[in-house]
Amino acid sequence: MTKILELHDSVILKLEQIDGDKVCIHLNPAVVYPNSSALPKSLETDDLSEERQILITIESDQIPDNIPALPCGIWNGGVQAPQVKYDNVIPIPFECDAKQKLITLTLILMDDCPPITFVTSYLSIGLED
Numbered sequence: 001m002t003k004i005l006e007l008h009d010s011v012i013l014k015l016e017q018i019d020g021d022k023v024c025i026h027l028n029p030a031v032v033y034p035n036s037s038a039l040p041k042s043l044e045t046d047d048l049s050e051e052r053q054i055l056i057t058i059e060s061d062q063i064p065d066n067i068p069a070l071p072c073g074i075w076n077g078g079v080q081a082p083q084v085k086y087d088n089v090i091p092i093p094f095e096c097d098a099k100q101k102l103i104t105l106t107l108i109l110m111d112d113c114p115p116i117t118f119v120t121s122y123l124s125i126g127l128e129d
Contacts, residue, residue, distance in 0.1 A: 057122075077115075096122070103122070
């Protein structure tokens with residue numbers, strides 16, 4: 001069943017390089033809703049979200065240099081890929097394999113930290129636990 005990840009108020013716990021060609025971003029806690037109809041109309045009604053662990057896997061041979069001290073909160077972000085664009089809320093599980101570097105993941109961080117951007121050919125987002 002599809003759930004919805006809200007990037008806002010999720011927290012990057014750690015980033016790690018795996019097998020030399022993948023970067024894994026661990027979000028914990030991550031704000032997850034059971035489905036799109038559970039998304040709040042305003043922040044005051046945000047009582048249907050759960051805190052979960054999310055794993056984002058990106059095909060990349062390096063972690064960007066501008067990573068702040070972790071853990072770090074996410075203010076906003078999104079995914080843009082061929083024929084899809086998600087701002088702040090992303091259906092999960094999500095997987096996109098573009099065969100070329102046509103997928104962009106942007107994470108806008110809190111506390112005046114610079115945004116993290118990956119441009120890749122593969123992106124996967126799903127529950128970690």
